[in-house]
Amino acid sequence: MRTFSLLKGMPVFEIQTGSKIGEVCDLSLTDNGVVKGLLLKKGVVLKKTYIIYLEHVSSFGQDGVMIEDESLLELVNETTDSETIEVGYSLIGKTLMTKQGEQLGLLEDVYFLEEVGRIVGYKCSDGFFSDILEGKRVVKTDEPPAIGKDAIIVNVK
Incomplete structure (x- = not known):
């Protein structure tokens, strides 16, 4: 990974x-x-x-x-x-949302399996002060995301 x-x-x-x-x-x-x-x-x-x-x-x-x-x-x-x-059609900075409607933060990085190309996790930020106090959140997923113009929808484990 x-x-x-x-x-x-x-x-x-x-x-x-x-x-x-x-x-x-x-x-x-x-x-x-x-x-x-x-x-x-x-x-x-x-x-x-x-x-x-x-x-x-x-x-x-x-x-x-x-x-x-x-x-x-x-x-x-x-x-x-x-x-x-x-x-181009960048994903960095897009809002990351769960299928249940919870906002997870803004996408900062992705974790992927090199051999198959599957994205298995997302690192997101809730803002500068929140990142300092709580740290950045890593969200793990099993399914591919739905990538939209305004948000990325993921199914959270």
Whole structure:
């Protein structure tokens, strides 16, 4: 299990050549909240965004993500209509609600299983002072969330 915040900025390496291809900048999610791939920035001056689907990731290490071949990368179209954690249709900062109508806070991070891409938990914030006094809340789930324009609806364990 890994959080997005630990994965962000991690280098991606090609196993065949040992070359650094880019750095993870975001996660790409399906409509039902499953991680389908890693978005990475590649390039020196004009950085472009690429996606590597989870099934093409060889391993997630402590210090880098390994893929077999750079040809597995796909250029991300600017108009792509997919959910992400931070950029585009961002989930960070959205209200997290239970199916029972309880507001849990604002989404700050996600916990996911790298091998299958399933999100299993959410870290949320109730605001600066509440976080200092009570700490941030981690919510565990079994089912994929319902991702809406205004909120993310989860079934809490």
